[in-house]
Structures are given as structure tokens and as C-alpha cells.
Amino acid sequence: MKPLHRNRVMMDFITAVDHLILEEGIRNVTLRKVASKAGYNTATLYNYFESLDHLIFFSAMRMIKDYALAIHDYTKDADNAMDRFLKVWECFCDYSFDKPEVYNAIFFSGVTNDVEDYVEEYYNLFPEDLQTADAKTSTMLIKSNITERGMTTVRDCILEGYISEDDGNRLNEMTLLVYEGVLKRVLSGKLSYEDARNKTMDYIKSIVKGLLIKKYEFYY
Numbered sequence: 001m002k003p004l005h006r007n008r009v010m011m012d013f014i015t016a017v018d019h020l021i022l023e024e025g026i027r028n029v030t031l032r033k034v035a036s037k038a039g040y041n042t043a044t045l046y047n048y049f050e051s052l053d054h055l056i057f058f059s060a061m062r063m064i065k066d067y068a069l070a071i072h073d074y075t076k077d078a079d080n081a082m083d084r085f086l087k088v089w090e091c092f093c094d095y096s097f098d099k100p101e102v103y104n105a106i107f108f109s110g111v112t113n114d115v116e117d118y119v120e121e122y123y124n125l126f127p128e129d130l131q132t133a134d135a136k137t138s139t140m141l142i143k144s145n146i147t148e149r150g151m152t153t154v155r156d157c158i159l160e161g162y163i164s165e166d167d168g169n170r171l172n173e174m175t176l177l178v179y180e181g182v183l184k185r186v187l188s189g190k191l192s193y194e195d196a197r198n199k200t201m202d203y204i205k206s207i208v209k210g211l212l213i214k215k216y217e218f219y220y
Contacts, residue, residue, distance in 0.1 A: 007125060010048050010058075012038045017059035026101040029056060054118065060105040061122045065129050067095035081156035082208070082216050088153050089175065089204055097196040100186045107146040108180070150176055161214045171211055178203045 016038035020029045031052050035042040049055040074091040078084040096103035123129065150172045157163045163171055182200045185191040191199070205218065 006048065010125065012040070013045060013048060013055055014059050014062060017055055018062065021059060021102070026056060026105055056105055057118055058122055060102045062126065062129070063099060063102045064095065064106065067091065068129060070095065081153070081160040082162045083219055085153040085157050086204070090201060093197045093200050096183070097186055097193045100183055104183060104187060146176060147172065162216055163211055164213055167211045171207065174207045175204050
């Protein structure tokens with residue numbers, strides 16, 4: 001199969017899912033609806049994607065392009081690694097709680113294969129979505145594993161002496177547990193976007209305060 005034809009058909013399916021997500025939400029996307037909107041039969045989908053979850057993952061990745069582009073603006077004034085750690089989380093909260101189903105589909109996905117392979121495949125198909133201002137951001141974006149993604153900024157905090165090496169994993173795990181818990185409450189309708197964003201950042205700031213081993217002035 002020629003790459004150009006393959007990419008075009010994949011794009012047809014991804015665009016169909018994009019529309020269905022916007023119209024009905026991720027939970028209501030079905031194989032039959034996708035095939036009908038894309039103009040193909042359901043069997044054709046499996047020539048290009050391993051499952052419906054795989055296809056939804058690709059669509060969700062395309063929907064976080066605005067977040068990927070925003071990270072640079074959030075972090076450009078960071079004076080140190082701890083500033084960057086908090087600003088990256090601030091950006092992630094601002095965008096993910098606005099589209100909770102999309103971010104849940106990516107970082108807590110139901111896909112069965114190695115998600116890192118899907119991320120690599122996605123950026124091979126859409127290399128323009130990885131056009132960011134610095135190498136550190138690009139490195140973080142290609143990490144679909146949310147734990148490893150978080151560690152990209154935590155490691156810099158360790159290197160600059162704000163957090164001990166022993167506490168690096170604790171910082172990452174504690175912040176991720178807070179985020180996942182809040183995200184679930186947003187998905188269930190128990191928390192608004194604004195409350196979710198503010199609570200998560202307040203809790204992350206408290207965690208940081210408890211683990212700091214070097215003087216740090218919070219920027220907010």
C-alpha cells in the first residue's frame with residue numbers, strides 16, 4: 001500500500017472521529033458511526049488501525065496540539081527548573097481539564113499495545129505537531145507514559161538541587177496521583193474546570209513545599 005494513500009485513508013478516519021468527539025463525546029464514538037462518517041465499511045478500519053481505541057488515541061493526540069504549542073509560552077519566563085516544573089503542570093491542567101475525555105483517552109488509554117509505539121507512529125504521520133521551541137519540550141511530548149513524562153521536569157529539579165534524588169520519584173508519583181484523582185472527578189461531573197485547575201495546583205505546590213531541600217520563591 002502506497003504511503004500517500006495510507007495516510008489519506010487514516011486521515012479520513014481520524015477526521016471522522018474528530019467530528020464525532022465534538023458532536024457526541026468520546027464515550028459515544030462507535031465503530032459503525034466512525035465508518036459511516038468516514039465513508040468506508042467497518043472492516044476497512046482494521047487495515048489501518050488495530051482497534052477503535054487505537055483510532056481514538058490518534059484523534060485525541062491531534063486534539064492536544066494546542067497544549068503542545070502552549071508549553072513554550074508557559075515556560076519561557078521560568079528562571080529555574082522548579083519554575084519550569086510548576087509551569088508545565090499549570091499548562092497541563094489548563095488544557096487537560098478543559099478537554100478531560102481527550103486527555104484521559106491519551107494518558108489513561110484503553111489501548112493494549114505499547115502506547116509509546118502509537119505516539120511514535122502518530123508523530124511520523126503528523127510531524128508538524130511536534131514543532132516546538134526547545135528540545136526538552138519535544139522530549140517530553142513523545143513520552144506517552146504519563147509517569148515518564150512527569151520525570152522529564154522532575155530530573156531537572158534534582159539536578160539543580162531543589163529536590164533530593166531519593167524524593168524525585170515521590171514528587172512525580174504524588175503529583176500524578178493528585179492529577180489522576182482530580183481528573184476522575186472532572187469526568188464524573190463532580191468538579192468544574194476552574195476548581196479542578198486550582199485544587200490541583202494548590203496540592204502540587206503543597207507537595208513541593210514538603211520536599212524542597214533548597215530555598216525557592218514561588219512565582220505565584
